[in-house]
Amino acid sequence: MVITDNLLSSLLQTRAHSEEICAPLQTEDYVVQPIVDVSPPKWHLGHTTWFFEEFILTKFKIDYKRFHDDFAYVFNSYYESIGKRVIRTNRGNLSRPTVSEVYDYRDYVTNNLQSLLEEIDNKEIRSLVEIGIHHEKQHQELLLTDIKFILGNNPLLPKYNDTFDENPKKEISSLYHTMNEGLYEIGYKGDNFCYDNELGIHKVFLEKYSIAESLVTNKEYLEFIEDKGYKNSLLWHAEAWDWISTEYIKTPLYWHKIDEEYQQYTLTGVKRLDLDAPVTHISYYEAFAYAQWKGERLPTEFEWEAAEQFFDWGSRWEWTESSYLPYPNYTKAPGALGEYNGKFMVNQKVLRGGSVATPRNHTRPTYRNFFHPQLRWQFNGLRLAKNK
Structure with missing residues (x-):
C-alpha cells in the first residue's frame, strides 16, 4: 500500500540519517560519557534500534529471534515495566558491545523491520513504526548535542566537521x-x-x-x-x-x-x-x-x-x-x-x-x-x- 511504502521510505531514511550523523566520529568518540545527561553515541545507536526490536519485532514478526539476549538490558533507557537496564550513569562504561557489533545490530533490526512492513499491512504496526521513527529523530538531535558536548569538553576542542552551520543567517528585528x-x-x-x-x-x-x-x-x-x-x-x-x-x-x-x-x-x-x-x-x-x-x-x-x-x-x-x-x-x-x-x-x-x-x-x-x-x-x- 502507498501508506506503507511512504512509511518504509521514512523509516529507512531515518535509520540512515543516524549513521550519517555519526560518520565523522572516530571509534574512540562513540563511548565517551562526560556527564550523566550526555549519552555515548554508540548507546544512542543501540537504544533507537532496541526500541524497534522491543516494541515491534518481538511482538509482530513471527519467529523473530533477538539479535542478542543481553542487548535489551544494555539499551533500555527508562522503561521500568520492560525490565532491568544499565543505569544511566554507567552508559559510558560499555566498551562492549563494540561499535561494529552495534552497527550489525542496526542492520539486523532494520532489515527485519523492512520485511515486516512488506509482509503485513497492520494499522497498529504502522502506528508503532511511526512512533519509532520520531523517537529516533529525537535521538538524532540528542546525538548532535551530545557529540558537541563530548568534543567541546575534550581539551583539544576538536572539530566535528567543517560544514555544520550552527548560526544560519536571519534578519534581526526589534519588533x-x-x-x-x-x-x-x-x-x-x-x-x-x-x-x-x-x-x-x-x-x-x-x-x-x-x-x-x-x-x-x-x-x-x-x-x-x-x-x-x-x-x-x-x-x-x-x-x-x-x-x-x-x-x-x-x-x-x-x-x-x-x-x-x-x-x-x-x-x-x-x-x-x-x-x-x-x-x-x-x-x-x-x-x-x-x-x-x-x-x-x-x-x-x-x-x-x-x-x-x-x-x-x-x-x-x-x-x-x-x-x-x-x-x-x-x-x-x-x-x-x-x-x-x-x-x-x-x-x-x-x-x-x-x-x-x-x-x-x-x-x-x-x-x-x-x-x-x-x-x-x-x-x-x-x-x-x-x-x-
Missing part, C-alpha cells in the same frame, strides 16, 4: 507583536503524527501581551554579562543563584575568553563569537535572569503558541515560563509506551520551537520539549515577552 486578550485554542489539531503531550485541545485565556519577533542575540546577552548580570543576586531565583555560585557559571556554555575576546566552541571548531547570532546553550535560570535584567519576562508556552505565526522559529529551542504539565484530558498510552512522556511531567520547564540540530519534519507549533531548568547542553535560547 514586538501585540496579542489581544482573549481565548486561544491550544494543542495539536491535525491528522499527522504528534506526541501524546500535545493532545487534549483546550482553550486558555490570555491577557494582552507583546512578544519579540527575534530571539535574543549574543551581542545583547554580552551586554548582560558586561553589566555584571551574573553577579547580581537580585536577578536570579534562589535555586539558580546557588547553581551559578556552586558551578562557577559566568557565561553561556562553550564561551571562552581568549586574548580578551569571547570565542565560542562550535561543531566546526572554535570561532570568534558571532554577535548577531541568537544566544544559545543557556539554562532556564539564565534566560529568566536575562529577562529580569531587561525588565521583561519569558513567554508562557501558550503565549508562544498563540503568536508563533508572527516569528521565524526553529534555530533554537526557546525556554518558556511554563512548567511541563499534562493538558486537560491528557491520557497516557497503555503499557510501557505510557512511560514515554507522562512520567516526566514534574520539575521541568517547557521549551518550544526547534533547533539547528532538530531533524527535518520533526517539529511543529504544538511540539513541547522539556528539560530541567539548569540544563544547557541543547541549543537553548530565549525570546522575550512583556505585558501589553
Whole structure:
C-alpha cells in the first residue's frame, strides 16, 4: 500500500540519517560519557534500534529471534515495566558491545523491520513504526548535542566537521507583536503524527501581551554579562543563584575568553563569537535572569503558541515560563509506551520551537520539549515577552 511504502521510505531514511550523523566520529568518540545527561553515541545507536526490536519485532514478526539476549538490558533507557537496564550513569562504561557489533545490530533490526512492513499491512504496526521513527529523530538531535558536548569538553576542542552551520543567517528585528486578550485554542489539531503531550485541545485565556519577533542575540546577552548580570543576586531565583555560585557559571556554555575576546566552541571548531547570532546553550535560570535584567519576562508556552505565526522559529529551542504539565484530558498510552512522556511531567520547564540540530519534519507549533531548568547542553535560547 502507498501508506506503507511512504512509511518504509521514512523509516529507512531515518535509520540512515543516524549513521550519517555519526560518520565523522572516530571509534574512540562513540563511548565517551562526560556527564550523566550526555549519552555515548554508540548507546544512542543501540537504544533507537532496541526500541524497534522491543516494541515491534518481538511482538509482530513471527519467529523473530533477538539479535542478542543481553542487548535489551544494555539499551533500555527508562522503561521500568520492560525490565532491568544499565543505569544511566554507567552508559559510558560499555566498551562492549563494540561499535561494529552495534552497527550489525542496526542492520539486523532494520532489515527485519523492512520485511515486516512488506509482509503485513497492520494499522497498529504502522502506528508503532511511526512512533519509532520520531523517537529516533529525537535521538538524532540528542546525538548532535551530545557529540558537541563530548568534543567541546575534550581539551583539544576538536572539530566535528567543517560544514555544520550552527548560526544560519536571519534578519534581526526589534519588533514586538501585540496579542489581544482573549481565548486561544491550544494543542495539536491535525491528522499527522504528534506526541501524546500535545493532545487534549483546550482553550486558555490570555491577557494582552507583546512578544519579540527575534530571539535574543549574543551581542545583547554580552551586554548582560558586561553589566555584571551574573553577579547580581537580585536577578536570579534562589535555586539558580546557588547553581551559578556552586558551578562557577559566568557565561553561556562553550564561551571562552581568549586574548580578551569571547570565542565560542562550535561543531566546526572554535570561532570568534558571532554577535548577531541568537544566544544559545543557556539554562532556564539564565534566560529568566536575562529577562529580569531587561525588565521583561519569558513567554508562557501558550503565549508562544498563540503568536508563533508572527516569528521565524526553529534555530533554537526557546525556554518558556511554563512548567511541563499534562493538558486537560491528557491520557497516557497503555503499557510501557505510557512511560514515554507522562512520567516526566514534574520539575521541568517547557521549551518550544526547534533547533539547528532538530531533524527535518520533526517539529511543529504544538511540539513541547522539556528539560530541567539548569540544563544547557541543547541549543537553548530565549525570546522575550512583556505585558501589553
